[in-house]
Amino acid sequence: MHDPLSVAEELIELTTTLATERRLEALLGAVVNSARRLTRAEGGRVLVLDRTGRHLHGLVGQNDVAPDAAALPGEIPVYAEGNAFNLRDANVFAAVTGKIVNLADVYDYSGFDFVRLREQDERTGYRTRSFVVAPLWNVEGVTLGVLQLINVQLTPGGEIGALPKAFERVVGSFAAHAAVAIANARLFEENRELIRQLDRRNADLARENSRLKVMAIPQEEQVVGESPAFRAALDLARRAASSSVAVLMLGETGTGKDVFANAVHRLGKRRDRPFVAQNCAALPETLLESELFGHRKGAFSGALADKKGLVHEANGGTLFLDEIGDMPLPLQAKILRLLEEGSVRRLGDTRLEKVDVRIIAATNLDLPQKIAQGSFREDLYYRLSVFPVTIPPLRERPSDIPLLIDFFLRRIAQVHGREGFSLTPRALDALCRWRYPGNVRELKNMAERAALLIDGDERIDLKHLPAHLAKAAPDIIVQTPAAEGGTSLRSAVRQYEAIVIENRLREAGWNQSRAARLLQISRRSLVEKLQRYAIRTP
Numbered sequence: 001m002h003d004p005l006s007v008a009e010e011l012i013e014l015t016t017t018l019a020t021e022r023r024l025e026a027l028l029g030a031v032v033n034s035a036r037r038l039t040r041a042e043g044g045r046v047l048v049l050d051r052t053g054r055h056l057h058g059l060v061g062q063n064d065v066a067p068d069a070a071a072l073p074g075e076i077p078v079y080a081e082g083n084a085f086n087l088r089d090a091n092v093f094a095a096v097t098g099k100i101v102n103l104a105d106v107y108d109y110s111g112f113d114f115v116r117l118r119e120q121d122e123r124t125g126y127r128t129r130s131f132v133v134a135p136l137w138n139v140e141g142v143t144l145g146v147l148q149l150i151n152v153q154l155t156p157g158g159e160i161g162a163l164p165k166a167f168e169r170v171v172g173s174f175a176a177h178a179a180v181a182i183a184n185a186r187l188f189e190e191n192r193e194l195i196r197q198l199d200r201r202n203a204d205l206a207r208e209n210s211r212l213k214v215m216a217i218p219q220e221e222q223v224v225g226e227s228p229a230f231r232a233a234l235d236l237a238r239r240a241a242s243s244s245v246a247v248l249m250l251g252e253t254g255t256g257k258d259v260f261a262n263a264v265h266r267l268g269k270r271r272d273r274p275f276v277a278q279n280c281a282a283l284p285e286t287l288l289e290s291e292l293f294g295h296r297k298g299a300f301s302g303a304l305a306d307k308k309g310l311v312h313e314a315n316g317g318t319l320f321l322d323e324i325g326d327m328p329l330p331l332q333a334k335i336l337r338l339l340e341e342g343s344v345r346r347l348g349d350t351r352l353e354k355v356d357v358r359i360i361a362a363t364n365l366d367l368p369q370k371i372a373q374g375s376f377r378e379d380l381y382y383r384l385s386v387f388p389v390t391i392p393p394l395r396e397r398p399s400d401i402p403l404l405i406d407f408f409l410r411r412i413a414q415v416h417g418r419e420g421f422s423l424t425p426r427a428l429d430a431l432c433r434w435r436y437p438g439n440v441r442e443l444k445n446m447a448e449r450a451a452l453l454i455d456g457d458e459r460i461d462l463k464h465l466p467a468h469l470a471k472a473a474p475d476i477i478v479q480t481p482a483a484e485g486g487t488s489l490r491s492a493v494r495q496y497e498a499i500v501i502e503n504r505l506r507e508a509g510w511n512q513s514r515a516a517r518l519l520q521i522s523r524r525s526l527v528e529k530l531q532r533y534a535i536r537t538p
């Protein structure tokens with residue numbers, strides 16, 4: 001056995017380890033190791049009680065002489081039949097009574113049952129002789145488990161025997177220290193797990209919160225686009241929003257004229273008043289007139305009572321006249337009066353009524369051409385086009401395509417209750433190259449269709465996109481803006497460059513160094529290009 005000085009040294013070292021080690025497994029390893037060094041035991045184990053206190057489980061096993069013999073026993077039941085303690089087991093005895101079991105040879109009769117241990121010896125060829133079990137009782141007298149020491153060597157020559165009586169107390173107090181440290185480490189791990197759970201919960205809540213926030217904003221109110229051309233149009237719309245000036249939204253079908261009209265209303269002083277929209281191409285003349293300006297009872301067959309028009313509903317707010325190019329000429333005159341005098345006359349009425357309505361109109365038609373044909377009033381055109389906002393077609397702002405794809409897929413994922421959708425690079429490439437005659441609406445429809453076609457966690461691939469798009473995908477020349485009549489080669493190349501850069505950035509998770517490597521250009525040159533094309537991390 002050790003001399004008192006080395007025992008003291010061992011205890012000091014152990015106390016330090018116990019005080020500093022917070023990871024349960026490492027701590028248990030250190031406990032068994034130190035206890036073995038202290039007692040010169042060949043092997044040692046820690047068994048702990050499960051949460052229900054019904055079983056002891058091995059957690060750590062060590063054996064210098066035969067690593068196989070370090071194997072941990074299976075579950076040891078604390079209770080025998082009839083709910084009495086299973087005191088025939090030396091581990092349970094120590095755990096329950098708080099006494100140290102200290103045997104010179106487990107093969108000699110001791111009253112304890114060592115059948116399993118002997119079976120293990122047979123399997124491993126190891127011979128277990130002396131066997132010490134110290135209870136791991138913490139200060140409150142709560143049993144955590146036991147510390148086993150196997151084959152205690154009494155002399156440096158390797159003579160094996162029971163632990164000398166004087167050492168029992170040392171081992172006992174050592175085990176008590178270890179128990180406190182183990183209890184602390186368990187608490188620490190439990191706390192850490194609780195913190196982890198809380199963090200996870202917080203992150204879930206934050207995600208849910210931002211999801212709800214996004215959901216709370218109606219889709220038509222979100223305006224997505226970062227390209228300089230788009231930003232310029234949006235900037236104009238913002239400026240218009242601050243006054244009550246009439247605005248004319250121009251742009252091809254599906255470019256987002258409705259979205260912009262809504263934004264102008266929402267960003268202006270009238271945001272708390274109604275935003276009322278009417279498609280002027282959707283109704284025949286009389287019905288449209290009655291819808292917009294209202295009617296008096298008997299104004300036409302079917303006019304059974306007085307009815308207010310949308311202009312009345314929009315009073316104080318905004319009236320959005322979509323497809324104004326298709327408005328019949330007589331109604332154009334009424335709109336002009338509304339713009340110039342702020343007054344309207346209901347169908348079948350003689351009186352004029354004052355209303356305070358801001359007009360935003362939109363068309364994808366060539367109004368000067370319609371004026372030339374005599375189907376649009378020139379004076380109305382000039383009145384409306386005081387503040388024109390032209391939304392560029394999507395093919396002229398390709399760097400917005402990935403942003404819009406991302407936006408629509410995220411929205412769709414929310415509706416489907418999914419985390420998200422991902423695209424294969426070739427699907428993204430095909431989407432980015434397409435010319436979108438139907439503009440953003442077409443892109444949105446494609447995203448919705450693809451989301452419906454994929455199975456489970458599948459990525460959106462070419463086969464989920466319309467055939468014409470997949471077919472055209474490899475043909476860069478046809479599909480890039482270079483094919484656009486009137487677009488210079490230089491501007492087409494720049495647009496394509498912007499698409500490629502943005503795609504690579506996406507692949508690289510918006511890590512600029514990684515994207516630069518993928519593009520095989522320097523990071524500095526990438527940064528310059530990002531500035532030039534106004535590409536920003538979303």
Ligand SMILES: Nc1ncnc2c1ncn2[C@@H]1O[C@H](COP(=O)(O)OP(=O)(O)OP(=O)(O)O)[C@@H](O)[C@H]1O
Nearest residue numbers: 220222223224225253254255256257258259440441
């Ligand atoms: N910049 C954008 N950000 C988000 N969604 C957009 C954007 N532009 C268009 N959309 C969406 O695309 C679809 C078509 O847009 P919108 O109806 O505003 O186009 P439009 O120009 O008014 O079309 P039309 O001329 O056919 O009436 C809508 O679902 C709209 O929400």
